[in-house]
Amino acid sequence: MITNKRIPVREQKPEIRRNNFNEVCLGYTKDEAIAEASRCLNCKKPLCITQCPVNINIPDFIQHIKNSEFELAAKSIARASLLPAICGRVCPQETQCEGQCIMGKKNDAIAIGKLERFIGDWSSEHLPTPELPKIQNGHKVAVIGSGPAGLTCAADLSRMGYSVTVFEALHKAGGVLVYGIPEFRLPKDTVVAHEIENIRKMGVKIVTDAVIGKAGSIDELMNKEGYDAVFIASGAGLPKFMNIPGENLNGVLSANEFLTRINLMKAYNDDYDTPVKTGKKVAVVGGGNVAIDSARAALRLGAEVTIVYRRSENELPARKEEVNHAKEEGIQFRFLTNPVAVIGNEKGWVKSLKCIQMKLGEPDASGRRRPVEIPGSEFLMDEDTVIMALGTSPNPLISSTTPGLEVNKHGCINTLEDNGLTSREGVFAAGDAVTGSATVILAMGAARKSAVAIDHYIRTKYNEQTHEDK
Numbered sequence: 001m002i003t004n005k006r007i008p009v010r011e012q013k014p015e016i017r018r019n020n021f022n023e024v025c026l027g028y029t030k031d032e033a034i035a036e037a038s039r040c041l042n043c044k045k046p047l048c049i050t051q052c053p054v055n056i057n058i059p060d061f062i063q064h065i066k067n068s069e070f071e072l073a074a075k076s077i078a079r080a081s082l083l084p085a086i087c088g089r090v091c092p093q094e095t096q097c098e099g100q101c102i103m104g105k106k107n108d109a110i111a112i113g114k115l116e117r118f119i120g121d122w123s124s125e126h127l128p129t130p131e132l133p134k135i136q137n138g139h140k141v142a143v144i145g146s147g148p149a150g151l152t153c154a155a156d157l158s159r160m161g162y163s164v165t166v167f168e169a170l171h172k173a174g175g176v177l178v179y180g181i182p183e184f185r186l187p188k189d190t191v192v193a194h195e196i197e198n199i200r201k202m203g204v205k206i207v208t209d210a211v212i213g214k215a216g217s218i219d220e221l222m223n224k225e226g227y228d229a230v231f232i233a234s235g236a237g238l239p240k241f242m243n244i245p246g247e248n249l250n251g252v253l254s255a256n257e258f259l260t261r262i263n264l265m266k267a268y269n270d271d272y273d274t275p276v277k278t279g280k281k282v283a284v285v286g287g288g289n290v291a292i293d294s295a296r297a298a299l300r301l302g303a304e305v306t307i308v309y310r311r312s313e314n315e316l317p318a319r320k321e322e323v324n325h326a327k328e329e330g331i332q333f334r335f336l337t338n339p340v341a342v343i344g345n346e347k348g349w350v351k352s353l354k355c356i357q358m359k360l361g362e363p364d365a366s367g368r369r370r371p372v373e374i375p376g377s378e379f380l381m382d383e384d385t386v387i388m389a390l391g392t393s394p395n396p397l398i399s400s401t402t403p404g405l406e407v408n409k410h411g412c413i414n415t416l417e418d419n420g421l422t423s424r425e426g427v428f429a430a431g432d433a434v435t436g437s438a439t440v441i442l443a444m445g446a447a448r449k450s451a452v453a454i455d456h457y458i459r460t461k462y463n464e465q466t467h468e469d470k
């Protein structure tokens, strides 16, 4: 008999995990995964697939799990995604595949993400490294940025036989997966490193410490170094601030800087010489995944943390699972509250955050009710550190060093939606560099379309059959 309730997943207990950076969710065992997979109805018209931006054949891989055919499940996912252990952990499944799952209409939706994660982890333990593509077609493609968009496009093109080099500005590959999302949600040295290593073993070359726009430009890559096409996947790493008084005080940090210090520079680990000082009380401004991650990281460094968000709980854009985890761990939330100034002490360090209370007014362009200030409702919160997690925009380095590359008023690269072609011939782009900060799976989905378009562009140029025509 099919059960209505999903198989619960094991997690570290809140009172323990709030003191460590180890992964919170422990994933399904083999028996739990088989039991959860057995709940899937294997629908004739599976709505779950319609909401997967990379088109994973979800019922197919779930049926393989049900039959204990884990290798076949892994192969089924790999046709669409080479990052299952990552996506299984961080994709917002509740609004995508699981949001459409027919079981979810009356009962619990199938735990598609947790099953994908199970297969990702199983593969890394049991499957050999992927084989190199058999035929090299002799054409070269450069990819700028090694986040999910860059890695996905590089892997797809490599499978088609292209020689692909990824140029990454930082000393480690992975983009936000390594510098943004914390260890307790996405382990770096095991999960992320393993999936990136697989892409390397497929023949993709990754050059780190290579900032395109400073060390070499897109024009040089194409005109001097013989790349037939360039794919820009440089993300949206430029933090936004509120432009309120006191924002330049010591103790005000962007979430990007704070999380980079923690994730990439391992500030939480005493063996590293790159600590980050938070003091006892931390306010995090914002309500997205970045705000929740910053708050939970600050908590683990020993601070008392409050999230300050100008709308109500219903409008929180962060993943529900992460909000629940944050609450369980003891993060406080101040909804309908907006900072108006940061107040400093005589030494120039943060002393308090001056906020005003808000109420919800009429819906704005996003369809959400606009927060409106309540006059005279200002109050002070004593804080040692304020972390601004208000979103990011693309760094202008690439656009300012690439003549003819059009961007919109937010600095995002203009592209044709269905193939990522930019205003420059042979130059394609996708991911956060195009959309502004979005999600891992949207970046991957757009990157896959660009890979097909790049193949088409190069084959047409050389009068060859495209990969799809074969």
Ligand SMILES: Cc1cc2nc3c(=O)[nH]c(=O)nc-3n(C[C@H](O)[C@H](O)[C@H](O)COP(=O)(O)OP(=O)(O)OC[C@H]3O[C@@H](n4cnc5c(N)ncnc54)[C@H](O)[C@@H]3O)c2cc1C
Binding pocket: 090, 091, 092, 144, 145, 146, 147, 148, 149, 150, 167, 168, 169, 170, 174, 175, 176, 177, 180, 181, 182, 210, 211, 212, 213, 233, 234, 235, 236, 237, 259, 289, 290, 293, 319, 395, 397, 398, 430, 431, 432, 433, 437, 438, 439, 440, 441, 443
């Ligand atoms: C803290 C945080 C938490 C998040 N949580 C989630 C989540 O739970 N689920 C989810 O789906 N999404 C989440 N996101 C969003 C998601 O991570 C991004 O949408 C996704 O990583 C975008 O992928 P990308 O490849 O376009 O860019 P990125 O991952 O940003 O990668 C871009 C890469 O390009 C490199 N680069 C930039 N400029 C240059 C240059 N000039 N030369 C060479 N390299 C360059 C950068 O160093 C970076 O490595 C989160 C984001 C953050 C910051």
Ligand code: SF4
Binding pocket: 039, 040, 041, 042, 043, 046, 047, 048, 049, 058, 059, 062, 100, 101, 102, 103, 110, 112
């Ligand atoms: S919609 Fe749900 S029940 Fe149907 S195939 Fe997809 S995961 Fe299974």
